[in-house]
Amino acid sequence: AMQRSGGMLLKLLNDALDLARIEAGRLELEPAPFEPRQLLEDVVQLEQGLAHAKGIRFVLEVAEDLPARLLGDALRIKQILLNLASNALKFTEHGKVTLRAQRTEEGLLLSVSDTGPGIPEASQARLFQRFEQAEGPQRRVGSGLGLAICRELVEMMGGSIELESRLAHGSTFRVRLPLAVPASSVPVAWAPGRPCHLLLVEDDTIVATVIRGLLEREGHTVVHVVNGLAALAELAHADVDAVLLDLDLPGVDGFQVARLIRQRERAGQHLPIVAVTARSGSGDEAKARAAGMDGFLRKPVSGERLADALARVLGGADAPMPA
Missing domain, CATH: 3.40.50.2300 (Response regulator)
Known part of the structure; x- marks a missing residue:
């Protein structure tokens, strides 16, 4: 109980600090070459425990033509996907959550789909506002800041985020990011031949x-x-x-x-x-x-x-x- 409470408190604090930095113009993106497949697999690994505990599947679908490396702020992209995946798992009681990634002319299209209860059309527009949450038994779990932070981060990257949802048919969040393929051949991760x-x-x-x-x-x-x-x-x-x-x-x-x-x-x-x-x-x-x-x-x-x-x-x- 202490671990769960501490984890929730840390998330609330981090969410509030992120928004404060964005408002003050102090949050800066740090683009660098990263491996999108590895990033996606990290997200699945981090969320797999919650999916297993709830008895639902967490599926990863990656297009074959996805570039091996892209240029972007991997930490913030992962933060966006973790927020979307956590929300999907939180509100889905049966079926599965699917994380998809595919290449587009502009860069990268990421989506998180679920088989949850769906979101009423009247609630969809305000869902990206601060302190807003979907109605449901999980409403009290969280800060209501996650989607607002996602929207702010996506816009900072020059991208867009959209929601498609129908009651009783689940929801899909799509994130479009203009990410370039890096020209540098420097590897993202390095395993030296000898210990340092x-x-x-x-x-x-x-x-x-x-x-x-x-x-x-x-x-x-x-x-x-x-x-x-x-x-x-x-x-x-x-x-x-x-x-x-x-x-x-x-x-x-x-x-x-x-x-x-x-x-x-x-x-x-x-x-x-x-x-x-x-x-x-x-x-x-x-x-x-x-x-x-x-x-x-x-x-x-x-x-x-x-x-x-x-x-x-x-x-x-x-x-x-x-x-």
Whole structure:
């Protein structure tokens, strides 16, 4: 019960924060190459537990001509699909929920269909407004912000979202996104031939434990220090392949640490540095680059995003700095 309540509280908070960032113009998209099939499979895997518990099927249908890679904000696209899939599963008691993806001339068409009770026509127009929910026994579960956030995110991407529903015949949400095929051949995920020795500079022990666990699961060895001075001391006597650097450290902050590392490097040396931060400001990435950092990750991070960042800073000096 505590886990479920905590999870619901976290979702309510995240929904409110997302809308606040959108209103303030502080929420920025971070487009990068991603694998759409893997993203879709991740959504199905995350929602499969609820489908199984309710005794309904969750089906994935992917067109054969779907590009292997697309350019877009994979995290926000996944957020949209998770919102739509969760709603479909929440209101469907029998039958199935189907997630479909196909290529269009403009980019990508995603749809989530269910065999639920359907939505009255009078309710459909206001469903994308804030704090609005469909009538039903599950009305009290959720914030009523999910579809409003979906609409805002889709519009930020230059796309559109529409609803088709009939009472007793289920509902279908369609999302059209203008996503291009990336020209770069840099792989999204990277599996190095040898384990890397990494330095993690992070003052939050819980965040450090999560990041360290994700890295060690991939076979890397990680040395963790809690401040910038300890990081400089570690680098003075140990060789590392890359540094994962929090920007908001006690005492000497991450920007100063990066500058000091660059100042100490001899000709021909370049230690890859990836910024890992909870900051949401629009100028932080530029400041990190100016301080000498090669990569930029916003918390919370995933194993996939860590692997992608390491692939770019270790696998190609000319690769664009990941967001």
